[in-house]
Amino acid sequence: MGLCDMCGRRIKGHLLPSSTVICRSCFGELQIVIAKLRAEGRAVEGLRIAREGFNETYTGGDYLIRDIPEELVNKALMRADKDGDSLRDVTVKAMQAYLTEKGGE
Known part of the structure; x- marks a missing residue:
């Protein structure tokens, strides 16, 4: 695939x-x-x-991330749907949490 x-x-x-x-x-x-x-x-x-x-x-702020495990993507999509979010929202929240945890901006 x-x-x-x-x-x-x-x-x-x-x-x-x-x-x-x-x-x-x-x-x-x-x-x-x-x-x-x-x-x-x-x-x-x-x-x-x-x-x-x-x-x-896909220009500007659009990014393609390859080789994310399919099972992880499917679980994230199901959870995002359950929470009324998009996969984009989940990804942005995860990046923000990562930066906060690591002391980033």
């Missing part, structure tokens, strides 16, 4: 020849971009295209 290089979703994966992991939702969009680049005679690098797509979608 991995994360789509284009949208960041957790997937089982579709591996392109350039070792790019793309979900089914993004695969069609990526193929369109690749076809356009080839028609223009430009070089095609699947990973670069996917990362550019990701960066266009």
